[in-house]
Amino acid sequence: MTFTSDVLERQSAPPAVAASDKDPFARLFDAAVELRTLVAQRARQTEAERRVSVEVTQLLKEAGLYRVVQPRRFGGYEMSLENLRQLAFEIGCGCTSTGWCYGLSAAASWVLGMFPEAAQQDVWGNCPDALLASCIAPTGKAVPTDGGYRLKGRWSFGSNSDNAQWLSLGAMVEQPEGAAPRPIFLLVPQGEYRIVDTWHTVGLAGTGSKDIAIDTDVFVPAHRCVAFAEVLDQQAPGAEVHDSALYRVPFLSGFPPLLANPAVSALRGALDEFVAGIAARATRGAFAGGGASLAQFGHVQAAVAQAEAAVDAAQLILRRDLQLATELVNAGAKLSAEQRITLRRGHAYTVRLCVEAINGLYDVVGGTGIQLDNSVQRAWRDINAVAHHISVNWQAVSTMYGQMRFGLPPRGQY
Structure with a gap:
């Protein structure tokens, strides 16, 4: 037997069993393996289009792959981040750009699980399949106002933003009396931001990691925000909502x-x-x-x-x-x-x-x-x-x- 990393990877996956007896991860893993061939065939096309297609995104959705670390109470599987890594690995073996976009958008569901419950309800309440993308660098400016923040700015590297219905954007909040600005994440729905087609790159060309712009202030209610310090220090408000400790991982x-x-x-x-x-x-x-x-x-x-x-x-x-x-x-x-x-x-x-x-x-x-x-x-x-x-x-x-x-x-x- 050749002891390759391919074998090592599959040792952590469930053994082959009858389809009706497979646990959820086994089904997701099989779906990822099957889609690996398709995304490999489309790898050059994905680069040429500079984004993951609507069709491939829909196939990933239909397979349930985006739900791997989504909270159970909103229709997800609430599995581990290692499970997500394995699934993204299989997709990425076929096309790096597709694996990148899938892994990061699925991970954005994990991060949303750290937001207040009301924010999760806003995103998934009427659409459990809603996808997220994120720009984590706090290059925006959030100004406190009654009930929330006024947000504007420009962000880079919005991977998979073409396929997302919501964005998680990093911004700095000015503090009183000369204190250092405080970084936060804010959730903004499609229609309140602009995607700027800046993505012409030598690598990861198919990730569609375009700029995001909010030129005129938009209002973001306070419940759609979480402090960067909270998600770093295992104190995110969403962790109190779910049974799994997944949403306490820094x-x-x-x-x-x-x-x-x-x-x-x-x-x-x-x-x-x-x-x-x-x-x-x-x-x-x-x-x-x-x-x-x-x-x-x-x-x-x-x-x-x-x-x-x-x-x-x-x-x-x-x-x-x-x-x-x-x-x-x-x-x-x-x-x-x-x-x-x-x-x-x-x-x-x-x-x-x-x-x-x-x-x-x-x-x-x-x-x-x-x-x-x-x-x-x-x-x-x-x-x-x-x-x-x-x-x-x-x-x-x-x-x-x-x-x-x-x-x-x-x-x-x-």
């Missing part, structure tokens, strides 16, 4: 793994296609060993080994870290600063592993690797794009961990 212990996960799935998908196609290919021209199968070259073999090891290690880290955070919260513990920063280190390091591995794989793919249909070049662009996200960028996150180890005040978000 935001920066649960969200960044779902940002890192697409890099791992992109590597897995590219590696599988590379290995499947390489045996039939021979070197051409005057190259030393011309006419031999590329699979016979040591540097090609080594690149495959590095990529397999990176997928294994990255998945083990993400799985361990999500499960650790969940177990601590389930036990009623509050994660310490050291624990949260250590988790952040793991999130960023998995992406670094994938960057190094895909760069090595792209180095040996040969001339066909410059073709837009080639999955290795797409993964190369996508994984390097993921690594530029500040929440999983190794240079940004590793310094925070080093500061902690040296006894210096950590500078960053955790």
